Amino acid sequence: AKDVIELGAGIGRFTGEIAQKAKSIIAVDFMENFCEKNKEANGSYGNVEVLCADVTKLNLLYNSADIVFSNWLLMYLSNDEVADLAKKMLLWLRKDGYLFFRESCFHPSGNTQRLQNPSKYRDPACYQKIFQSVYSTDRESISIFALKRMSSVQTYIKHKDNPNQVWWLLQKQQINKMDDYHGYKTFQEFLDNEQYSRNSILRYEKIFGKDFISTGGLETTKEFVGMLDMKEGDEVLDVGSGIGGSAFYMAEKFKANVLGIDLSSNMINIAYERANEREDRRVQFELCDATQREFSDGAFDVVYSRDTILHIEDKLGLFKKFLKWLKPGGRLLITDYCCTDDKWSDIYTEYVKQRGYHLMSPKQYGKVVSEAGFIDVSAEDRTWQFIEVLNRELTNTEANRDTFIKDFGEADYQYILDGWHDKLKRCNMGDQKWGLVVARKPL
Numbered sequence: 001a002k003d004v005i006e007l008g009a010g011i012g013r014f015t016g017e018i019a020q021k022a023k024s025i026i027a028v029d030f031m032e033n034f035c036e037k038n039k040e041a042n043g044s045y046g047n048v049e050v051l052c053a054d055v056t057k058l059n060l061l062y063n064s065a066d067i068v069f070s071n072w073l074l075m076y077l078s079n080d081e082v083a084d085l086a087k088k089m090l091l092w093l094r095k096d097g098y099l100f101f102r103e104s105c106f107h108p109s110g111n112t113q114r115l116q117n118p119s120k121y122r123d124p125a126c127y128q129k130i131f132q133s134v135y136s137t138d139r140e141s142i143s144i145f146a147l148k149r150m151s152s153v154q155t156y157i158k159h160k161d162n163p164n165q166v167w168w169l170l171q172k173q174q175i176n177k178m179d180d181y182h183g184y185k186t187f188q189e190f191l192d193n194e195q196y197s198r199n200s201i202l203r204y205e206k207i208f209g210k211d212f213i214s215t216g217g218l219e220t221t222k223e224f225v226g227m228l229d230m231k232e233g234d235e236v237l238d239v240g241s242g243i244g245g246s247a248f249y250m251a252e253k254f255k256a257n258v259l260g261i262d263l264s265s266n267m268i269n270i271a272y273e274r275a276n277e278r279e280d281r282r283v284q285f286e287l288c289d290a291t292q293r294e295f296s297d298g299a300f301d302v303v304y305s306r307d308t309i310l311h312i313e314d315k316l317g318l319f320k321k322f323l324k325w326l327k328p329g330g331r332l333l334i335t336d337y338c339c340t341d342d343k344w345s346d347i348y349t350e351y352v353k354q355r356g357y358h359l360m361s362p363k364q365y366g367k368v369v370s371e372a373g374f375i376d377v378s379a380e381d382r383t384w385q386f387i388e389v390l391n392r393e394l395t396n397t398e399a400n401r402d403t404f405i406k407d408f409g410e411a412d413y414q415y416i417l418d419g420w421h422d423k424l425k426r427c428n429m430g431d432q433k434w435g436l437v438v439a440r441k442p443l
Protein backbone atom coordinates (compact mmCIF):
# COMPACT_ATOMS: atom_id res chain seq x y z
CA ALA A 1 0.00 0.00 0.00
CA LYS A 2 2.25 2.76 -1.28
CA ASP A 3 1.58 6.26 -2.57
CA VAL A 4 3.35 6.70 -5.90
CA ILE A 5 4.19 9.69 -8.08
CA GLU A 6 4.94 8.82 -11.70
CA LEU A 7 6.73 11.57 -13.63
CA GLY A 8 6.69 11.68 -17.43
CA ALA A 9 3.94 9.06 -17.46
CA GLY A 10 3.26 9.39 -21.23
CA ILE A 11 0.29 7.35 -22.36
CA GLY A 12 0.46 5.34 -19.14
CA ARG A 13 2.43 2.24 -20.10
CA PHE A 14 3.45 1.82 -16.47
CA THR A 15 0.57 3.62 -14.77
CA GLY A 16 -1.92 0.73 -14.80
CA GLU A 17 0.70 -1.77 -13.71
CA ILE A 18 1.65 0.42 -10.75
CA ALA A 19 -2.01 1.19 -9.93
CA GLN A 20 -2.69 -2.51 -9.40
CA LYS A 21 -0.06 -2.66 -6.67
CA ALA A 22 -0.13 0.82 -5.14
CA LYS A 23 -2.49 2.60 -2.78
CA SER A 24 -2.55 5.67 -5.03
CA ILE A 25 -0.74 7.01 -8.07
CA ILE A 26 -0.42 10.51 -9.47
CA ALA A 27 0.66 10.17 -13.10
CA VAL A 28 2.13 13.40 -14.50
CA ASP A 29 2.81 14.39 -18.11
CA PHE A 30 2.72 17.73 -19.95
CA MET A 31 1.34 16.38 -23.25
CA GLU A 32 -2.45 16.76 -23.17
CA ASN A 33 -3.14 13.98 -25.68
CA PHE A 34 -0.92 11.58 -23.70
CA CYS A 35 -2.82 12.39 -20.52
CA GLU A 36 -6.12 11.77 -22.29
CA LYS A 37 -4.89 8.38 -23.46
CA ASN A 38 -3.63 7.55 -19.97
CA LYS A 39 -7.04 8.47 -18.52
CA GLU A 40 -8.78 6.28 -21.09
CA ALA A 41 -6.48 3.34 -20.39
CA ASN A 42 -6.22 3.58 -16.62
CA GLY A 43 -8.96 5.92 -15.40
CA SER A 44 -11.06 2.96 -14.35
CA TYR A 45 -8.62 2.21 -11.53
CA GLY A 46 -10.06 4.18 -8.65
CA ASN A 47 -6.63 5.12 -7.32
CA VAL A 48 -5.20 6.89 -10.44
CA GLU A 49 -5.02 10.66 -10.78
CA VAL A 50 -3.70 11.84 -14.15
CA LEU A 51 -2.20 15.33 -13.93
CA CYS A 52 -1.40 17.33 -17.04
CA ALA A 53 1.56 19.45 -15.95
CA ASP A 54 5.16 20.31 -16.72
CA VAL A 55 7.31 18.46 -14.18
CA THR A 56 9.72 21.40 -13.94
CA LYS A 57 6.88 23.60 -12.63
CA LEU A 58 5.15 20.96 -10.58
CA ASN A 59 4.25 21.45 -6.93
CA LEU A 60 3.05 18.51 -4.88
CA LEU A 61 2.65 17.98 -1.15
CA TYR A 62 5.83 17.45 0.82
CA ASN A 63 6.20 14.03 2.51
CA SER A 64 3.30 12.63 0.48
CA ALA A 65 4.86 9.77 -1.50
CA ASP A 66 6.58 6.47 -0.79
CA ILE A 67 7.84 6.06 -4.35
CA VAL A 68 8.72 8.42 -7.18
CA PHE A 69 8.98 6.57 -10.49
CA SER A 70 10.22 7.94 -13.78
CA ASN A 71 11.11 6.25 -17.04
CA TRP A 72 12.88 8.24 -19.79
CA LEU A 73 12.21 11.72 -18.47
CA LEU A 74 15.37 13.32 -17.10
CA MET A 75 17.21 13.07 -20.41
CA TYR A 76 14.79 15.71 -21.76
CA LEU A 77 15.73 18.21 -19.02
CA SER A 78 18.74 20.49 -18.56
CA ASN A 79 21.20 19.83 -15.71
CA ASP A 80 19.70 22.70 -13.71
CA GLU A 81 16.17 21.38 -14.25
CA VAL A 82 17.25 17.89 -13.13
CA ALA A 83 18.84 19.38 -10.01
CA ASP A 84 15.70 21.42 -9.18
CA LEU A 85 13.44 18.43 -9.75
CA ALA A 86 15.73 16.18 -7.68
CA LYS A 87 15.37 18.54 -4.73
CA LYS A 88 11.57 18.57 -5.11
CA MET A 89 11.44 14.77 -5.37
CA LEU A 90 13.40 14.56 -2.14
CA LEU A 91 10.83 16.78 -0.46
CA TRP A 92 7.81 14.93 -1.91
CA LEU A 93 9.12 11.62 -0.62
CA ARG A 94 8.50 10.39 2.89
CA LYS A 95 11.47 9.26 4.98
CA ASP A 96 12.90 5.97 3.62
CA GLY A 97 10.88 6.38 0.39
CA TYR A 98 12.41 5.34 -2.94
CA LEU A 99 13.15 7.08 -6.21
CA PHE A 100 13.50 4.85 -9.26
CA PHE A 101 14.51 6.29 -12.62
CA ARG A 102 15.74 4.90 -15.91
CA GLU A 103 17.50 6.86 -18.66
CA SER A 104 19.31 6.44 -21.94
CA CYS A 105 22.91 7.22 -21.18
CA PHE A 106 25.95 8.15 -23.11
CA HIS A 107 29.12 6.60 -21.85
CA PRO A 108 32.17 8.78 -22.27
CA SER A 109 34.10 6.17 -24.23
CA GLY A 110 33.60 3.11 -26.36
CA ASN A 111 30.36 1.97 -27.93
CA THR A 112 28.15 4.98 -27.40
CA GLN A 113 25.08 4.06 -29.45
CA ARG A 114 23.43 7.45 -29.63
CA LEU A 115 19.72 7.02 -30.02
CA GLN A 116 17.37 9.42 -31.72
CA ASN A 117 16.59 12.98 -30.69
CA PRO A 118 15.55 14.88 -28.65
CA SER A 119 17.67 13.91 -25.73
CA LYS A 120 20.57 14.68 -23.52
CA TYR A 121 22.33 11.39 -23.13
CA ARG A 122 24.34 12.00 -20.04
CA ASP A 123 27.22 10.05 -18.70
CA PRO A 124 25.74 8.05 -15.74
CA ALA A 125 28.28 9.76 -13.45
CA CYS A 126 26.55 13.06 -14.21
CA TYR A 127 23.21 11.86 -12.77
CA GLN A 128 24.98 10.54 -9.72
CA LYS A 129 26.75 13.83 -9.15
CA ILE A 130 23.47 15.74 -9.32
CA PHE A 131 21.55 13.40 -7.00
CA GLN A 132 24.39 13.05 -4.51
CA SER A 133 24.62 16.81 -4.12
CA VAL A 134 20.91 17.26 -3.31
CA TYR A 135 19.84 17.55 0.34
CA SER A 136 17.41 19.33 2.61
CA THR A 137 17.84 20.18 6.26
CA ASP A 138 15.72 20.81 9.29
CA ARG A 139 16.82 21.58 12.83
CA GLU A 140 18.20 18.16 13.70
CA SER A 141 18.53 16.18 10.51
CA ILE A 142 19.67 16.22 6.92
CA SER A 143 17.70 14.40 4.22
CA ILE A 144 19.69 12.99 1.34
CA PHE A 145 19.35 10.59 -1.56
CA ALA A 146 21.39 7.47 -0.77
CA LEU A 147 22.37 5.62 -3.92
CA LYS A 148 21.16 2.08 -3.28
CA ARG A 149 21.54 0.40 -6.67
CA MET A 150 22.35 1.18 -10.27
CA SER A 151 22.89 -1.03 -13.28
CA SER A 152 22.14 -1.49 -16.99
CA VAL A 153 18.71 -2.70 -18.12
CA GLN A 154 19.30 -6.42 -18.74
CA THR A 155 16.63 -6.75 -21.45
CA TYR A 156 18.37 -4.11 -23.57
CA ILE A 157 21.65 -5.95 -23.33
CA LYS A 158 20.03 -9.26 -24.18
CA HIS A 159 17.86 -8.17 -27.09
CA LYS A 160 19.54 -5.03 -28.41
CA ASP A 161 23.16 -5.48 -27.32
CA ASN A 162 22.83 -2.02 -25.77
CA PRO A 163 24.22 -1.49 -22.26
CA ASN A 164 23.46 2.24 -22.28
CA GLN A 165 20.01 2.00 -20.73
CA VAL A 166 20.70 2.60 -17.07
CA TRP A 167 18.45 2.49 -13.99
CA TRP A 168 18.96 3.87 -10.51
CA LEU A 169 17.36 3.19 -7.16
CA LEU A 170 17.83 5.89 -4.54
CA GLN A 171 16.41 6.11 -1.05
CA LYS A 172 15.53 9.20 0.93
CA GLN A 173 17.45 8.90 4.17
CA GLN A 174 17.31 11.18 7.15
CA ILE A 175 20.57 11.51 8.95
CA ASN A 176 21.02 13.03 12.35
CA LYS A 177 23.24 16.11 11.98
CA MET A 178 25.44 14.85 14.79
CA ASP A 179 26.07 11.46 13.14
CA ASP A 180 28.67 11.47 10.47
CA TYR A 181 31.04 9.01 8.88
CA HIS A 182 34.52 10.53 9.07
CA GLY A 183 32.95 13.88 8.18
CA TYR A 184 30.67 12.47 5.43
CA LYS A 185 26.95 11.73 5.49
CA THR A 186 27.32 8.09 4.38
CA PHE A 187 30.01 5.44 4.06
CA GLN A 188 29.54 5.55 0.29
CA GLU A 189 30.23 9.28 0.22
CA PHE A 190 33.30 8.71 2.40
CA LEU A 191 34.64 6.13 -0.07
CA ASP A 192 33.84 8.25 -3.12
CA ASN A 193 35.51 11.35 -1.73
CA GLU A 194 38.48 9.94 0.10
CA GLN A 195 40.21 6.65 -0.75
CA TYR A 196 38.28 6.11 -3.98
CA SER A 197 37.91 9.55 -5.51
CA ARG A 198 38.27 9.31 -9.30
CA ASN A 199 41.79 10.69 -9.18
CA SER A 200 42.84 8.31 -6.37
CA ILE A 201 41.46 5.34 -8.29
CA LEU A 202 43.37 6.23 -11.46
CA ARG A 203 46.49 6.91 -9.43
CA TYR A 204 46.23 3.50 -7.72
CA GLU A 205 45.63 1.87 -11.10
CA LYS A 206 48.92 3.32 -12.32
CA ILE A 207 50.80 1.22 -9.74
CA PHE A 208 48.57 -1.91 -9.65
CA GLY A 209 48.22 -2.20 -13.44
CA LYS A 210 45.46 -1.56 -15.98
CA ASP A 211 41.95 -2.18 -14.62
CA PHE A 212 43.17 -3.26 -11.15
CA ILE A 213 43.00 -1.67 -7.71
CA SER A 214 44.46 -4.52 -5.72
CA THR A 215 47.70 -6.21 -4.86
CA GLY A 216 49.60 -7.67 -7.79
CA GLY A 217 47.06 -6.69 -10.47
CA LEU A 218 46.83 -9.20 -13.30
CA GLU A 219 49.69 -11.38 -12.04
CA THR A 220 48.10 -12.39 -8.71
CA THR A 221 44.71 -12.55 -10.42
CA LYS A 222 45.98 -15.18 -12.87
CA GLU A 223 47.43 -17.21 -10.00
CA PHE A 224 44.32 -17.08 -7.80
CA VAL A 225 41.71 -17.50 -10.53
CA GLY A 226 43.76 -20.54 -11.58
CA MET A 227 42.84 -22.13 -8.22
CA LEU A 228 39.14 -21.99 -8.97
CA ASP A 229 38.88 -24.72 -11.55
CA MET A 230 36.64 -22.52 -13.69
CA LYS A 231 34.57 -23.80 -16.58
CA GLU A 232 33.02 -22.05 -19.57
CA GLY A 233 29.73 -20.41 -18.60
CA ASP A 234 30.40 -20.36 -14.85
CA GLU A 235 28.37 -17.69 -13.07
CA VAL A 236 30.70 -15.55 -10.97
CA LEU A 237 30.00 -12.83 -8.41
CA ASP A 238 32.94 -10.45 -7.94
CA VAL A 239 32.33 -8.62 -4.66
CA GLY A 240 33.96 -5.18 -4.63
CA SER A 241 34.85 -5.48 -8.30
CA GLY A 242 36.49 -2.05 -8.47
CA ILE A 243 37.20 -1.00 -12.06
CA GLY A 244 36.78 -4.54 -13.34
CA GLY A 245 40.22 -6.14 -13.88
CA SER A 246 39.40 -9.56 -12.40
CA ALA A 247 35.92 -9.66 -13.95
CA PHE A 248 37.29 -8.95 -17.45
CA TYR A 249 40.02 -11.55 -17.00
CA MET A 250 37.59 -14.31 -15.92
CA ALA A 251 35.24 -13.53 -18.80
CA GLU A 252 37.99 -13.39 -21.41
CA LYS A 253 40.01 -16.37 -20.25
CA PHE A 254 37.25 -18.75 -19.06
CA LYS A 255 34.15 -17.37 -20.84
CA ALA A 256 32.60 -16.94 -17.42
CA ASN A 257 29.56 -14.68 -16.88
CA VAL A 258 30.67 -12.22 -14.25
CA LEU A 259 28.58 -9.82 -12.20
CA GLY A 260 30.80 -7.24 -10.52
CA ILE A 261 29.23 -5.37 -7.62
CA ASP A 262 30.74 -2.34 -5.94
CA LEU A 263 29.57 0.34 -3.55
CA SER A 264 31.70 3.14 -4.94
CA SER A 265 30.03 5.06 -7.76
CA ASN A 266 33.41 6.29 -9.03
CA MET A 267 34.62 2.69 -9.34
CA ILE A 268 31.44 1.58 -11.10
CA ASN A 269 31.53 4.51 -13.51
CA ILE A 270 35.10 3.72 -14.55
CA ALA A 271 34.20 0.01 -14.80
CA TYR A 272 31.34 0.97 -17.18
CA GLU A 273 33.75 2.95 -19.33
CA ARG A 274 36.16 0.02 -19.50
CA ALA A 275 33.38 -2.48 -20.23
CA ASN A 276 32.22 -0.27 -23.10
CA GLU A 277 35.73 -0.24 -24.54
CA ARG A 278 35.69 -4.04 -24.56
CA GLU A 279 32.11 -4.65 -25.64
CA ASP A 280 32.11 -8.01 -23.81
CA ARG A 281 28.57 -8.48 -22.51
CA ARG A 282 29.60 -11.41 -20.32
CA VAL A 283 30.67 -8.85 -17.73
CA GLN A 284 28.04 -6.73 -16.00
CA PHE A 285 28.44 -4.25 -13.19
CA GLU A 286 26.04 -3.10 -10.54
CA LEU A 287 26.39 -0.42 -7.94
CA CYS A 288 25.16 -1.74 -4.60
CA ASP A 289 26.23 -2.52 -1.07
CA ALA A 290 27.19 -6.21 -0.91
CA THR A 291 25.96 -6.37 2.67
CA GLN A 292 22.45 -5.25 1.65
CA ARG A 293 22.06 -6.98 -1.70
CA GLU A 294 20.06 -10.18 -2.02
CA PHE A 295 20.50 -12.85 -4.72
CA SER A 296 18.53 -16.03 -5.15
CA ASP A 297 19.88 -19.20 -3.52
CA GLY A 298 22.41 -21.05 -5.64
CA ALA A 299 22.80 -18.21 -8.18
CA PHE A 300 26.61 -18.48 -8.54
CA ASP A 301 29.33 -21.08 -9.15
CA VAL A 302 31.99 -18.80 -7.73
CA VAL A 303 32.07 -15.94 -5.25
CA TYR A 304 35.30 -14.00 -5.58
CA SER A 305 36.52 -10.94 -3.71
CA ARG A 306 39.85 -9.14 -3.80
CA ASP A 307 41.01 -6.76 -1.06
CA THR A 308 37.49 -5.52 -0.36
CA ILE A 309 36.09 -7.15 2.76
CA LEU A 310 38.45 -5.04 4.87
CA HIS A 311 35.76 -2.36 4.42
CA ILE A 312 33.00 -4.57 5.89
CA GLU A 313 32.37 -5.03 9.61
CA ASP A 314 29.92 -7.96 9.74
CA LYS A 315 32.04 -10.53 7.94
CA LEU A 316 30.20 -13.56 9.32
CA GLY A 317 26.87 -12.16 8.07
CA LEU A 318 28.41 -11.59 4.64
CA PHE A 319 29.97 -15.06 4.42
CA LYS A 320 26.62 -16.64 5.32
CA LYS A 321 25.11 -14.76 2.38
CA PHE A 322 27.92 -15.97 0.09
CA LEU A 323 27.14 -19.54 1.15
CA LYS A 324 23.47 -19.09 0.34
CA TRP A 325 24.20 -17.50 -3.05
CA LEU A 326 26.54 -20.32 -4.11
CA LYS A 327 25.45 -23.54 -5.77
CA PRO A 328 26.24 -26.73 -3.85
CA GLY A 329 29.96 -27.37 -4.34
CA GLY A 330 30.46 -23.69 -5.35
CA ARG A 331 33.83 -22.06 -4.71
CA LEU A 332 34.81 -19.05 -2.62
CA LEU A 333 38.07 -17.13 -3.03
CA ILE A 334 39.02 -14.07 -1.02
CA THR A 335 42.19 -12.06 -0.66
CA ASP A 336 42.18 -9.36 1.97
CA TYR A 337 44.19 -7.02 4.10
CA CYS A 338 44.60 -8.70 7.47
CA CYS A 339 46.24 -8.04 10.82
CA THR A 340 48.41 -9.87 13.30
CA ASP A 341 46.90 -11.98 16.08
CA ASP A 342 49.23 -10.13 18.45
CA LYS A 343 48.88 -6.63 19.89
CA TRP A 344 48.96 -3.84 17.28
CA SER A 345 51.48 -1.00 17.36
CA ASP A 346 50.12 2.54 17.84
CA ILE A 347 51.04 3.41 14.25
CA TYR A 348 48.97 0.52 12.93
CA THR A 349 46.03 1.30 15.19
CA GLU A 350 46.01 4.88 13.90
CA TYR A 351 46.28 3.77 10.23
CA VAL A 352 43.37 1.31 10.52
CA LYS A 353 41.22 3.90 12.31
CA GLN A 354 41.90 6.60 9.73
CA ARG A 355 41.03 4.22 6.86
CA GLY A 356 37.92 2.91 8.66
CA TYR A 357 39.00 -0.72 8.02
CA HIS A 358 37.71 -3.80 9.88
CA LEU A 359 40.48 -6.39 9.98
CA MET A 360 40.99 -9.98 11.11
CA SER A 361 44.09 -12.16 11.10
CA PRO A 362 44.32 -14.86 8.39
CA LYS A 363 43.64 -17.46 11.10
CA GLN A 364 40.50 -15.68 12.32
CA TYR A 365 39.39 -15.34 8.70
CA GLY A 366 39.54 -19.11 8.26
CA LYS A 367 37.53 -19.63 11.45
CA VAL A 368 34.78 -17.21 10.44
CA VAL A 369 34.50 -18.69 6.93
CA SER A 370 34.13 -22.17 8.52
CA GLU A 371 31.61 -20.83 11.03
CA ALA A 372 29.53 -19.57 8.10
CA GLY A 373 29.24 -23.18 6.88
CA PHE A 374 32.01 -23.50 4.28
CA ILE A 375 34.17 -26.64 4.05
CA ASP A 376 37.68 -27.39 2.78
CA VAL A 377 38.66 -23.98 4.14
CA SER A 378 42.24 -22.94 3.54
CA ALA A 379 43.29 -19.62 5.08
CA GLU A 380 46.87 -18.74 4.25
CA ASP A 381 49.06 -15.93 5.45
CA ARG A 382 50.45 -14.58 2.15
CA THR A 383 52.27 -11.60 3.64
CA TRP A 384 55.53 -12.83 2.06
CA GLN A 385 53.90 -12.52 -1.38
CA PHE A 386 52.42 -9.13 -0.50
CA ILE A 387 55.94 -7.88 0.36
CA GLU A 388 57.38 -9.27 -2.88
CA VAL A 389 54.64 -7.63 -4.91
CA LEU A 390 54.95 -4.30 -3.07
CA ASN A 391 58.67 -4.22 -3.82
CA ARG A 392 58.07 -5.02 -7.46
CA GLU A 393 55.35 -2.38 -7.75
CA LEU A 394 57.70 0.17 -6.18
CA THR A 395 60.53 -0.66 -8.58
CA ASN A 396 58.21 -0.41 -11.60
CA THR A 397 56.75 2.88 -10.43
CA GLU A 398 60.19 4.36 -9.85
CA ALA A 399 61.26 3.18 -13.32
CA ASN A 400 58.22 4.99 -14.78
CA ARG A 401 58.60 8.10 -12.65
CA ASP A 402 58.40 10.55 -15.54
CA THR A 403 55.13 9.26 -17.02
CA PHE A 404 53.57 9.02 -13.55
CA ILE A 405 54.51 12.63 -12.83
CA LYS A 406 53.31 13.73 -16.27
CA ASP A 407 49.89 12.14 -15.62
CA PHE A 408 49.39 12.88 -11.92
CA GLY A 409 52.06 15.37 -10.76
CA GLU A 410 54.98 15.18 -8.37
CA ALA A 411 52.89 15.26 -5.16
CA ASP A 412 50.82 12.21 -6.18
CA TYR A 413 53.94 10.32 -7.20
CA GLN A 414 55.45 10.96 -3.78
CA TYR A 415 52.14 10.08 -2.05
CA ILE A 416 52.08 6.65 -3.73
CA LEU A 417 55.75 5.92 -3.00
CA ASP A 418 55.32 6.94 0.65
CA GLY A 419 52.17 4.80 0.91
CA TRP A 420 53.96 1.74 -0.43
CA HIS A 421 56.99 2.27 1.84
CA ASP A 422 54.60 2.60 4.80
CA LYS A 423 52.86 -0.68 3.88
CA LEU A 424 56.24 -2.42 3.78
CA LYS A 425 57.14 -0.90 7.15
CA ARG A 426 53.87 -2.11 8.71
CA CYS A 427 54.47 -5.62 7.31
CA ASN A 428 58.03 -5.68 8.58
CA MET A 429 56.87 -4.59 12.04
CA GLY A 430 54.56 -7.62 11.99
CA ASP A 431 51.28 -5.67 12.17
CA GLN A 432 50.02 -5.84 8.61
CA LYS A 433 49.22 -9.18 6.95
CA TRP A 434 47.69 -10.29 3.70
CA GLY A 435 45.41 -13.32 3.64
CA LEU A 436 44.25 -15.75 0.96
CA VAL A 437 41.12 -17.77 1.76
CA VAL A 438 39.78 -20.56 -0.44
CA ALA A 439 36.74 -22.64 0.52
CA ARG A 440 33.83 -24.60 -0.86
CA LYS A 441 30.11 -24.91 -0.17
CA PRO A 442 29.17 -28.49 0.81
CA LEU A 443 27.48 -30.54 -1.92
Ligand code: SAM
Nearest residue numbers: 212213214240241242262263264290306308311
Ligand atom coordinates in the same frame (compact mmCIF):
# COMPACT_ATOMS: atom_id res chain seq x y z
N1 SAM B 1 38.56 -5.97 -6.24
C1 SAM B 1 38.97 -4.82 -7.01
C2 SAM B 1 40.34 -5.08 -7.60
O1 SAM B 1 40.91 -6.12 -7.30
O2 SAM B 1 40.81 -4.27 -8.39
C3 SAM B 1 38.91 -3.54 -6.18
C4 SAM B 1 39.55 -3.58 -4.82
S1 SAM B 1 39.43 -2.05 -3.94
C5 SAM B 1 40.88 -2.15 -2.95
C6 SAM B 1 38.10 -2.40 -2.77
C7 SAM B 1 36.70 -2.21 -3.35
O3 SAM B 1 35.70 -2.61 -2.42
C8 SAM B 1 36.38 -0.77 -3.70
O4 SAM B 1 36.05 -0.70 -5.06
C9 SAM B 1 35.20 -0.44 -2.78
O5 SAM B 1 34.33 0.53 -3.34
C10 SAM B 1 34.55 -1.79 -2.61
N2 SAM B 1 33.63 -1.91 -1.46
C11 SAM B 1 33.82 -1.51 -0.19
N3 SAM B 1 32.75 -1.80 0.59
C12 SAM B 1 31.84 -2.41 -0.21
C13 SAM B 1 30.53 -2.95 -0.01
N4 SAM B 1 29.93 -2.91 1.19
N5 SAM B 1 29.89 -3.50 -1.07
C14 SAM B 1 30.47 -3.54 -2.29
N6 SAM B 1 31.70 -3.04 -2.54
C15 SAM B 1 32.40 -2.48 -1.52
